[in-house]
Structure formats: C-alpha cells, structure tokens
Amino acid sequence: MRAMLLSALVVSVNGAVVAAPDDKKTERELFKASWERLAANRPVDMGQISDQLADYPLLPYLHYRDLRNRLSDASASEVQGFLDAHDLPVNRFLRNAWLRQKAAERDWKGFIAAYEPEQTNTTLECHYLEAQAQTAGLDTHWVRDARALWTVGHSQPDACDPVFDRLYERGILRGDDAWARIEKAMDNDQVGLAGFVARRLLSDEERALFRSWERLHSDPTRLLDGTGVDLSHPRGGDILAAGLRRLGVRDPDKAWQALDRHARAGHLKAEQVHDLRRHVALRAAYSHRDTAWGYLEQLERPAVNKEVRLWRARVALGRQDWQGLEGAIADLPAELREQDKWRYWAARADLAQGQLHGANEAFSRLADTRSYYGFLAADHALDGYAMPADARQPASSEREREALAARTGVARAHEFFRLGMWPEARREWQAQLSGATAEEREAAAELAHDWGWHDRAIFTAHHAGLHHDVALRFPTPFRDQVEHHARQAGLDPAFVFAIIRKESAFMTDARSHAGALGLMQVMPGTGREVARRQGRPLGSTYSLLDPDTSLRIGTAYLAEMMDRYEGNAVLAAAAYNAGPRHVDRWLEASGDAPADVWVERITFRETRGYVKDVLAWTSIFSWQLGREPVRVATQMRGGTHFASLDR
Template sequence: SAQFDFSDAEKRRTEHYIARRLVREPDNDAYAFLGTITPGEKDEEVHEARVRAALMREDWPQVVEWIDAMPAAQRNGFDWQYWRARALEATGKVDEAHTIYAVVARDRGYYGFLAADRIAAEYHLAHAPTPVGAELLERVASIDAVRRARELFALDRSIDARREWRVATQGMDVKHLQAAAKLAEQYGWHDRAIFTLAKTGYWDDLELRFPLQHADLVEQNAERHGIDNAWIFAVMRQESAFMRNAHSHAGAIGLMQLMPATARSVARQILKRQPPRRSELLDPDTNIALGSAYLSQMKGRLGDSAVLATAAYNAGPHRVTRWLPPHTLPADIWIELVPFNETRGYLQRVLTYTVIYEKRMGRNPTRLQDRLHPVPPDLSRLGAAGKPASSSDAAG
C-alpha cells in the first residue's frame, strides 16, 4: 500500500539505522545484509559500522574491502590505516602491512602505539617545550586581564578567574596563546595551561600537557589499592584536566569526576568512612581517594582487567558486562567494537595517557600490547592481571 512506499532517501536512512545496530549482531543473515548496502561519501558511520562488524568476525578480507570502499579522507585516518594493516598482515601481506604500520607508528597516540607494537618500533614520546621567549612571557604576564585572572586564581575564586582568563586570551595569536599557556603552568593553573596550549595545536610539550599535580596523593592511593599510579593520573587527566572544581552536565564532580551516589557507595563499602558531602568532593584528597578506590573496585569486579575497568569508569560496569563479546576477541578489536563513541574514545585516550604518564614519571612505558589482553565472553575466564586463565587455572 501507499503508506509503505518509501522514498529512496527514506530507504537509505532505514538501511543505515539498521546497519549501525547490526555491528555486534552475531547472526550471519544480519552480516550478509551489511554487504547489500552501498553507503555514500557522507555515510561515514555506516562505513565504520560495516568494518566493525567484519572485525568482530575477524573476517580480514572483508575488512580490507570495506575500508577500501571508505571515502579517502576517512580511510586515510590513522585508525582505519591501522586496521587495514592488521587485515593485510592477517591475510599474509606482511610487507605491505609493515609499511603502513611504520607510517602510523609516527603518531603519538593510541593507533600509533598499537602500530609500533606490531613492528617492535619505539613509541614517539619526545618532549619539546613550548617555544616561548622570556620577553614575550613578560609582556603577556603584564596584560591587565592576565594579572587579574592570576590574582583571582590565587584567591581560589576559580569561576571568576576562568572568566577573566577567557577575556585575557580572546583574540590572542598563536605565539601569545603559547606564552599564556606557559604562564598558567608557572602559576600552577594546569587546566588553563592545557586548554590554552590546545588552542595553538602545539602537542609536543608533554610536561605542560601532562602535569604531575597531586603526585603524593596519587602515589599513596595507588599503593593502597595496588593499582598503577600512571593509570590514576591518566584517568584524572582525561576526566578533568586537573580542574579541581570541575562539574559535568551529568552531575560528576571534581578531579576524578565522581557522581555523588558513587562516591557515597565507595566511601561506605571500600574506604569504610563517612559518605562525603558534595562540597567535600572538591577536595583533592577526598576525590582522589574515592576515585582510586572506585577504579580498583571496577578492576576487581571485571576480571582484574584495567581495560574493562576503564570502560566501566566511563560507562558503568553493567554496560561493560553487556558488551562482552560472543567469543574471545583480541582487546584492540573489542575496544573498536565499544558501541558508545564517547566511551571508545575515552578508553583509547586513557590508554594513551597512561603510556605518557609512565614516561613522565621516568619509567620505561609498558607496551600497549602488554596491557591489552584478549577479552573473553565470560569474566570467569580472566585470571590474574586481566589475562585469560589457562584451562587448569579455570578448572581450579
């Protein structure tokens, strides 16, 4: 009848909606359907959905075919180049794969680190301070609005201070913004330093971008809960960029962006202390203690896997257990299949930042391949340190 006479545009929209829903669907007919649709140049999500569905099946020839069907700008991104190389490697085209890995490995990021692992290359972690001369620093420091912002920050009037900083930096060119970022770093105002430098596109000043603020509290809580201090730093950097009084739209508070209900539960169950008032979550000592305890709780609850725990910190443990695969998958594939874009990006950034924080603390960074253990369909199959248990371990 006429009511089901869809236009071509409506058919495409419906097909694309279905395609996005089928990524994690194990049914073979559903997978076959993905091969019948022809996404256009602007259908980036559908192109990605098809490749992710092929990744879940480790159908490597199909991964190559569907990546090659992407628009050039999309397929040339480090993410899809990494997966193209993985697929080529899996289908025996090792030399071609290694050539691509070598290019991707130049990037200081999640896919760059993964690619470096595949060819045993060094991670690109060189630090280069922001190039700012003393004279320009002095000039920017003497701007009235910068001085007012600094005073307000010193008085702990952070909302007014941030407002004044915005006024001060509005309209600045790249060089002046870089100088402002260095000044904020000198003032101990790390969130403004990070955000201001980001506006300039200068990414190589690792000391400014990844400060070691609250190092004593981080170390103390890492020891207490038996978790990696670089991981705590990475989560804090991702959650708040060290903005002590950060508030999210969802209601999360403080350095590690704790929901008040989560903070109360963790305080009672793990730390055996009085549940904190909302205002107490702004205190670094309280926030880092509760956030670290919650990370540790998630890790224990999710098979001792820091990867699953990181995803749970962002999206909740109930979702992560729902996202466990129908069969054991390599962790890089499992991460790529996380259905929430926000959580997938969060997880990738926290893994990247953990590597960078290890470097910042003078450690030899743990390779991502040593952190990313296969993800089984059942958490009982994970043994110590989130690694799949052997059959004898599982039996025991």
C-alpha cells in the first residue's frame, strides 16, 4: 500500500501533495491523501491541488476543509465568496462556524451580515438577537422573538442569557409569561427550571401556589385524600388537573379513582374531566392493564377520539374478545379500518366466531397484498404469496438515469461512495434529492441500485413509492458471506438477510444511538461475550464494523436466541431487538395466546414492527434466493410456545 501511494503521490518539503499521471484512480488517491492531511490540520498546497484536480467533482470539499482550518484568519469576503461559489451541503457548517467566531469576537455587524434568518440553531438565534440589540436596539419584533425563545420547557444555551437578561431588566416578562413557561417546564419534568422562574417572576401568593404544584408533582397520590391546592385561585383547577395527569402516568387505576372523586366534588370543568378520563384510560391501555377495557368503554362521547377508538380495538384484540373487536373495528375511521392490519383482524374475528365463509373471503382478498398481514391472510386462505410474476422492469429509462448521474451533486455523492466516505456520500445524496420529483426519485433509486449502494436504493425506493419493487427494496449483497455464516450457525440465510435489512439496510458503517455497530447492529458488550464464547475475542469494538466480523458475531447471537426459544423465529427476532429479558416477561404475561395475537401484545412499538417486518421479509428473501417463500405461519410454529393461529 505504501509503495502504491508513493507511486501516485509525492509530498514536497512544504507539505504540498503532488499528483502523478492524471487518471480517475490517481485523482481519488490524491483527493483522499489531501483530505486526510487537511483533516489533521497539516499544510497542503491548494494552488497545486486545484490545478491537478481541476475537473474532479470533490475539489470544492478540499477548499472547504482548507478554509475551515484557517477560518480565524479568513476575511468575510473570502468566506462569503466560498458560500456563493459552491452549493455544498456542508456550507451550513462553515457558515455556523463563521457566525460563532464573529459572536466570540463580538463583531455584531459582521455577524448580522453573515446571518440567515432561516436558522434553527438556538445558540445562533440568540446571538442574532444580541447582535440586533447591540447594533439597532430593541423593537416589537425583537421582543416577540426573544419571548418565544424564553417560553420553552427546558433551559436554553448560555448564549441566550444576555438576551433573557434584557427581558428581565426591562420588566418585559410578567406573571402570565412566567406561568406559560412553568407549565411547559412541569410538563417536561423540569421542576428546577420551573422553580427558578417562579422565584424570579411570581408574587409571594403565586409562589405558594407553585409550591403546592411542586408537592403534587413529587407525590400525586396526595390527590387520593385531598387536593393540597387552593382551588379558589384561577389556576388551581389547572394545577389539580396536572397532578391527576401525572398520577395517571404513574398509576392509572388510582388516577381513575381520584378523578372520579374530584369530578363529583365539582373541582374540575366538564372539559377537563373528559380530557383526563381519556388520558387515564389510554394510559391504562398503554400499560396493558386489565382495567383498560372498562375505562375505555365508560368514556362519554366528548372524550372519544380517534386514538380511543384505535385503542379499543387493540385492547379487545389483546383480550381475544372477538365480538368486542368486531365492534371496535367497525367504529374505526374508514382510513384505519381499510388498513391491512384491521382487515386481517376483522377476518380473524369472523373466523374465531365461526363465520368461516366471510373470513375466508376476506383472507383471500387480503392475500393479494405483499405484507405481513397479506402473508398471514394467505396462510389462512391456503393461497400462494403475492410475489412478482414477471421480470422486473425499471421505472425509469437509462437516459433518465444517465442525466441524473451527470448532475454535479450526484457525481459528488458517487465519488464519496467510491471512496468509502459514507457520511459525506449520504449527506450529498440527501441534499440532491431534497425537493426531487417522484420520477427523479425513481431514477435515483435505480441509479443507486446499479452502483451497488443498496441502503440509498432501499430508502429512495421507499420515498419514491416503489413499494412493489422487490429487487430494489430487498437486494442480497454479501450473499456468499451471509450464506456461509448462516450455515455455520444453523440458520436460514433468508432469516439472516431479513435481520440485516431491518437492522442496517446493508450499511456496513451503521451506528445506532444505543451504540450498536455494523451490518447486524451488534452491541459491543454482546459482541465481546459472543466472541469470547467462540474462542475468538474481538480485536476492538470497531471490528464489528467489518462485515465478516459482524456476520460471524451476529449470526452466532441470533442462533443463541433461536436455541433459547426452541427455534421460534417470532421470539428470536423479538429477543434480538429488545433482549431476552423482555421477551421472557412478555411470554409470562401472554404466552398462551396465538402467535399473531402475541405479536400485537408486544409492549414496545419498535419491537412489534420489527418482528412483523422480519417475518414478512424472511418470506421475501427466501423468494429472492430462488426458493419457495417461507410461510409466516411456519415461522410462528417453531417450538411449543404459542397456541394455534386458528384458535
């Protein structure tokens, strides 16, 4: 590698990188070497580089990186000249860095000259207000914008302190402003912030009222015996309602009891009672309380909204109250009632109640849909799965794709992709598709697929509405490696592909907010434990970003989950996503339910969707691998955990 690099590049005494013969490979190597030098804040002769990469689409990025490095010495005209000359997604980073520098220098005129009003960065918004105050003074627009930044339920950045001090010093903020922010802070559980505002702006009498709210917030069960709130004060009823809402989150059953008592005592307005009863009933439903159905059914018409109707159906389903489910589905708004999910469950309710003819007809109609519920319906109707019958025809022409690829921004995205600079590539791709037409998105999805950039093809196809294009949405990259590691672990490769597709969409550099890494999104701790059991310890956490390592560790862990749950794909997929501890608890709560009902009772929304997608996608990937689709019902039957689907 060193010899190859030296044959393509020469580093001069002053640090300039000089290109060897001009070809695409050499241009990429020269760009990458220059980028790495600039990223390390090392000197590069930008004059020479500009000559040697004059036609290379990523040259502006080197100028960007160079300008960022010496921003403290740059002039306003140079910065603005770059921003005007280059339409790059990273321009906002440069502008923001320049604005922060101007604010640090207290160059308020320079700040205003470079500021764009569409900013969504709170620090810069506050700097802008301070710049206005310093250069032009305060007007009604300034007061309006400053008050809006102050009236939030969380602390703002330190840059906002001078702006807020002006509001305090001029007496602009009054009691109503204080209560508006206190309410938002308490809703956000920011009691300390609410207390600060109360001490700063409220009268002694109102501070006493706020302290009663603090006590209720800390222990809302006080409402079971009394109120502890001065209900003669105009805000007393609102504070009582806030306490009941908080009790509803902690203990819906106690909240229902307390609410009933306070409603009968006339402590609340009728509108508040309806709102609170809906809140408590829904909280009971969210936590799968046995009392939820009764609460939802007791709600009077003013308290019933779309969410209540939806949760009546969900709770009836979880209870396997088929008659109640039938009525709840009939009461859903049409746009929900016609979704695949509720079409399936309406048919299941008919089946459970012995209405076989109607159920089979409904299942047969739904079986034409390529989805989790469509596949389940096909299993009931003994129909085939809705897989493409003909060879795929691209939605766009070759000419359209060539025209798209020739666009400057798309060419930049492609170059970053070729260089393996994934974040930069995705940023450019996203910028180029912002505001694109449906036809342009179709062409972009197919272009990314042609390049082998599968994650962009998948996401772009989805946004383009190409939901039926199986080849675009369910590719099989890394096939040899996936099949090898699946065989080693005793797993169906289609199941592994479905897990990868759901976890990372084939992004080898995928990183989750929780810290999971790589194709199969393995958590570092899990990866180390599995590797240790294999007798092949991980060299480092980041080795999980290597596709082969991710597949080796991920398939081994998935196989452990399959063994733990007797080969049941439903439970193994749920455990891979949420962890076996949660799955064991869900099994204890409703393990005797049919598998399709059990999936709907999974507490975590993410895991419910995850399991449904993995089961359906396993069927699709088995077809993509040249086999008959694995039936969803077959995947649900592994082990001895679930009752029959037909129960």
